[in-house]
Each structure stands twice: as structure tokens, then as C-alpha cells.
Amino acid sequence: MSEIILIENLSKYFGKGSTQVKALDDVTLSISEGMIYGLLGPNGAGKTTLIKVLLGIVFPTKGTAKIFNQDVSNYEVRKKIGYLPENHKFPNYLTGEEVIVYFSKLSGFEINKNSPKISEVLKMVNMEKWRKTK
Ligand SMILES: Nc1ncnc2c1ncn2[C@@H]1O[C@H](COP(=O)(O)OP(=O)(O)OP(=O)(O)O)[C@@H](O)[C@H]1O
Numbered sequence: 001m002s003e004i005i006l007i008e009n010l011s012k013y014f015g016k017g018s019t020q021v022k023a024l025d026d027v028t029l030s031i032s033e034g035m036i037y038g039l040l041g042p043n044g045a046g047k048t049t050l051i052k053v054l055l056g057i058v059f060p061t062k063g064t065a066k067i068f069n070q071d072v073s074n075y076e077v078r079k080k081i082g083y084l085p086e087n088h089k090f091p092n093y094l095t096g097e098e099v100i101v102y103f104s105k106l107s108g109f110e111i112n113k114n115s116p117k118i119s120e121v122l123k124m125v126n127m128e129k130w131r132k133t134k
Pocket residue numbers: 014015021022023041042043044045046047048049050
């Protein structure tokens with residue numbers, strides 16, 4: 001089985017001196033293709049920090065993290081990642097169809113407001129009436 005996520009000796013420290021927080025301390029972990037992996041731990045254990053490192057939102061202090069054999073600092077790898085955060089918010093100046101066009105383009109799909117895919121997707125989530133609403 002090939003390793004999709006490979007984390008080696010990863011540490012993330014926030015702040016300096018006596019108030020420094022070791023959010024991640026020498027984490028080594030590998031996740032293979034096809035695996036469903038639950039990252040569990042008490043509040044403050046570092047779960048969100050680890051995910052943020054994988055998504056390139058937070059930079060590691062030490063160690064490495066790779067996805068599909070590419071370092072997470074390579075933003076190209078993010079095109080292959082689906083991520084649903086706890087609290088997500090769509091830009092409030094976009095209509096339903098504009099949200100779909102926006103996120104499709106971010107994922108590398110060539111799409112515009114006339115694409116039949118838009119009605120298909122809105123129908124799938126029962127949100128057709130929000131197509132023109134911000
Ligand atoms: N930006 C930051 N600056 C300073 N400390 C931070 C920052 N982000 C997280 N921390 C600290 O790092 C530690 C790990 O936090 P993290 O949010 O990763 O934990 P978690 O496992 O996701 O917790 P929870 O279950 O509450 O979501 C905590 O002590 C937290 O206070």
C-alpha cells in the first residue's frame with residue numbers, strides 16, 4: 001500500500017520563551033491509500049494544528065509533512081484535497097451560482113454561470129431557489 005500522508009518528526013511551537021506552547025511535539029505518522037483515519041485527542045492536543053500544517057495554513061517549526069509524496073509547502077498538492085472545516089463561511093457577496101463557480105475554479109474546473117452543472121449541483125442539495133440569492 002502506498003503512503004498518502006507521511007509526517008516525520010513534526011513539531012509546531014507557538015510563541016517563545018516561558019509562554020511558548022508546544023502544539024505538536026515530534027509527531028511521526030503515516031496514512032496509506034484507502035485508509036480511513038480518525039485523529040482523536042483531548043482539547044488542545046494539537047489535532048487542528050496538525051490539519052493546518054497539512055493544508056499549508058500553519059508552517060511547521062521542525063520536521064516534514066508530505067501528501068502524495070509532495071511536501072505540503074507545494075500548494076499544487078492542495079488541489080487534490082477535500083477539506084470541510086468545522087466553521088465554514090461562504091463570501092456573503094456571492095450568489096448560490098457564484099459560490100459554485102468560485103469553488104469549482106479553485107478546484108481547477110473550467111466552468112461559468114451558464115454551465116448545466118450548476119443546476120445539477122443545486123438540485124442535488126435542494127437549493128435551486130438560492131441560485132440568484134446572495
Ligand atoms: N495560533 C496559535 N497561537 C498560540 N497557541 C496556539 C495557536 N493555535 C493553537 N494553539 C495552542 O496549541 C495547542 C493545540 O491546539 P489545537 O487547536 O491544535 O488543539 P486541538 O486538538 O485541535 O483542540 P480542540 O479539541 O479543542 O479543537 C493548544 O494549547 C492551543 O492553545
